Amino acid sequence: MTSAAGAYRSPFRKAWRRLDPRLALRLSLGVLTAIGGFLDVGAIATAGEAGARFRLGLVWAFVLGTVAIVVLLMMVGRFTAATGKPYAAAVREHLGFKFYLIPLTAEVVTNSVMLAAELGGVAIAMSMLTGASSALLFPLGAAAVLAMTWWAPFSWIEDGPAILGLVTLCFVVAVVVQGGPPPDTWSTLVRPDLQPGDLVHYLFLAAAILGAIISPYLIYFYSSGALEQGWTRRSLHLNQVTAVTGMSFGCLVAVGVVMTAAIALAPRHLEVTSLPQVSLTLVKPWARLGGYLFATSLLVTCFGAALEIALTLPFEIAQGFGWSSGKDKPKRRAMRFNLTILAVVVVAVAIGSTGVDPLQLALYASALTALILPCSIVPFLIVMNDRDYLGDQVNGRVANILTVGVVALASLVALVTLPLTLLSGGG
Amino acid sequence: MARTNGVMRNLLDGQLRGSDGVDIGRVADVEAEWDPDGRLVLRRLWCGPDALARRVSSRLARRLGSITRGRFDRSIPVEEIESIGDLVITLRGPSDRYEVGRSERWLAHRLTRLLPGARR
Numbered sequence: 326m327t328s329a330a331g332a333y334r335s336p337f338r339k340a341w342r343r344l345d346p347r348l349a350l351r352l353s354l355g356v357l358t359a360i361g362g363f364l365d366v367g368a369i370a371t372a373g374e375a376g377a378r379f380r381l382g383l384v385w386a387f388v389l390g391t392v393a394i395v396v397l398l399m400m401v402g403r404f405t406a407a408t409g410k411p412y413a414a415a416v417r418e419h420l421g422f423k424f425y426l427i428p429l430t431a432e433v434v435t436n437s438v439m440l441a442a443e444l445g446g447v448a449i450a451m452s453m454l455t456g457a458s459s460a461l462l463f464p465l466g467a468a469a470v471l472a473m474t475w476w477a478p479f480s481w482i483e484d485g486p487a488i489l490g491l492v493t494l495c496f497v498v499a500v501v502v503q504g505g506p507p508p509d510t511w512s513t514l515v516r517p518d519l520q521p522g523d524l525v526h527y528l529f530l531a532a533a534i535l536g537a538i539i540s541p542y543l544i545y546f547y548s549s550g551a552l553e554q555g556w557t558r559r560s561l562h563l564n565q566v567t568a569v570t571g572m573s574f575g576c577l578v579a580v581g582v583v584m585t586a587a588i589a590l591a592p593r594h595l596e597v598t599s600l601p602q603v604s605l606t607l608v609k610p611w612a613r614l615g616g617y618l619f620a621t622s623l624l625v626t627c628f629g630a631a632l633e634i635a636l637t638l639p640f641e642i643a644q645g646f647g648w649s650s651g652k653d654k655p656k657r658r659a660m661r662f663n664l665t666i667l668a669v670v671v672v673a674v675a676i677g678s679t680g681v682d683p684l685q686l687a688l689y690a691s692a693l694t695a696l697i698l699p700c701s702i703v704p705f706l707i708v709m710n711d712r713d714y715l716g717d718q719v720n721g722r723v724a725n726i727l728t729v730g731v732v733a734l735a736s737l738v739a740l741v742t743l744p745l746t747l748l749s750g751g752g
Numbered sequence: 753m754a755r756t757n758g759v760m761r762n763l764l765d766g767q768l769r770g771s772d773g774v775d776i777g778r779v780a781d782v783e784a785e786w787d788p789d790g791r792l793v794l795r796r797l798w799c800g801p802d803a804l805a806r807r808v809s810s811r812l813a814r815r816l817g818s819i820t821r822g823r824f825d826r827s828i829p830v831e832e833i834e835s836i837g838d839l840v841i842t843l844r845g846p847s848d849r850y851e852v853g854r855s856e857r858w859l860a861h862r863l864t865r866l867l868p869g870a871r872r
Contacts, residue, residue: 408838417778418765418839422807476869647767647778649847649856656869657860658774663867664859 363575364493364582365630366446366600367439367537367694369623370687372579373603375530376586377595380510382517384580386531390538391576393731396724397702398568400709401544405551406561407718412548413644416704419711424704425645428541431700432641436542438690440634440669441676444470445683446627449600453620460680467674470631474666479553479652482636486629493622496581499610506584510591525749529742533688535735536695538579541702542637549640553652582606600684635673639665692746696739702732763797766839768828770847777852779841780804783827797833797841799852800825826851 375383401412408415417425445459447466452459473482500506512518519527547568556564585606590597597603600623607615636652643650643662650662677686706728709720759782768776780803783796802825805813828851834844847853 414767418767422765422780422804426808645778647775649775649853656867657864660856660859660863664863 364626366687367691370684371534372582374597376583377590380587381514386534390535401548406556411644413641428701431697435694440673442687443627443631450620450624489625500584529746532695532739533691537691546637695735766841772846774847796827798827
């Protein structure tokens with residue numbers, strides 16, 4: 326029986342002991358891809374707004390969210406390697422069809438809205454790069470996402486956008502070249518600077534940040550990816566090390582966005598109401614080049630996240646219903662799975678065509694994710710604590726308490742602030 | 753081992769897999785019958801929307817049943833089970849021998865020509 330502390334220390338120790346040059350190469354590649362895969366439109370939108378309004382006052386939420394997603398990814402990796410099953414299948418097998426419908430419905434709703442927001446982000450980024458109208462580019466971006474999910478092999482979808490996503494490190498560089506946030510903002514890190522009437526929005530953003538970082542689709546994607554690549558107990562440690570390191574670096578980038586927003590937007594009391602406004606964070610240090618860098622970062626992260634969501638949801642459905650699924654199988658052998666990809670993108674395009682600004686869509690999708698996080702995470706925790714299923718790989722107490730705590734916090738805060746924010750007409 | 757374990761735990765919601773390794777669906781319901789000797793004998797494994805709806809609620813099952821009338825439900829006799837292990841039910845024949853998962857072949861047949869890149 327492993328204690329919780331032992332379970333979390335051992336991956337690092339074992340990987341370190343077995344570190345050879347080839348392994349080091351794979352490790353660094355994995356870390357690079359995880360950095361790129363961390364950010365998405367939800368993270369950029371929440372980070373931009375958080376920095377502009379509350380300076381460093383919400384950095385804690387990014388750190389807390391990152392700790393939670395790291396713990397969850399380590400769990401799901403352990404689960405998939407130990408049982409050779411994807412997570413969605415386990416929920417249905419373990420808890421029955423009726424119960425499986427709960428996380429499934431939660432995932433379908435949040436992921437459809439989030440995918441619409443990502444597609445909107447892709448369109449806005451393309452419009453910033455080309456000058457054409459984003460309404461015109463929206464179907465084009467969606468078609469590109471669909472084409473990529475349709476034709477590209479799984480490894481491209483996993484690694485391609487993620488490696489390109491390294492461009493987002495420019496936010497961290499921007500913080501460094503500007504000499505960090507102004508000295509007087511550091512105090513907001515522990516004592517947020519709240520004006521009267523700000524509390525609801527502050528808490529709403531906190532919930533949205535937690536929802537954006539702890540995205541359940543990432544857990545499913547990670548599980549499906551692990552399965553597609555045939556992880557075993559042997560490969561587990563290495564992959565967990567890369568996930569942890571990569572996610573931590575990803576969090577660094579998100580905090581970079583917060584800091585650049587605190588530097589560029591907060592002093593001018595600029596409220597963030599659309600994604601192009603967030604580009605001012607990089608325009609300040611680098612002028613026009615900064616605008617292009619922001620647009621490229623947005624394009625790559627939204628495109629990558631859109632691919633992940635457009636694949637994850639069909640995987641989840643196919644695994645739950647026991648259909649033949651897999652990105653690298655011949656299409657006619659997994660027709661139901663492939664048609665679900667098509668359907669998911671079509672639904673997201675329909676939501677995106679309603680004309681809601683992608684930034685608002687991303688904020689609400691993130692808060693909604695936070696609200697129904699328990700529906701996705703609680704079934705997972707039940708499975709992770711089943712000794713029949715996992716043997717000695719069950720969760721330790723620390724992992725359980727931490728996950729339940731963060732998920733409950735995110736959900737409660739969203740439950741209180743989401744209706745209030747909707748009633749007051751948004752940010 | 754699985755032979756002595758519970759039906760609910762090892763059959764219901766289990767993955768149905770053909771002998772060719774292709775997944776065709778999950779067990780939605782199990783049909784059993786009292787034989788003349790008074791023993792309860794498993795007969796068939798059921799898949800399909802009506803069987804699933806019965807798992808959710810009887811009202812949903814009635815509503816859905818009035819539309820589908822069981823036309824989309826398919827079953828596999830238990831004699832076709834080759835082995836049960838770890839919630840994977842492997843069948844004796846290849847996946848295309850069974851009615852379950854027929855929608856996959858139907859879609860493939862109808863749509864392969866229409867969708868680019870699907871013929872691969």
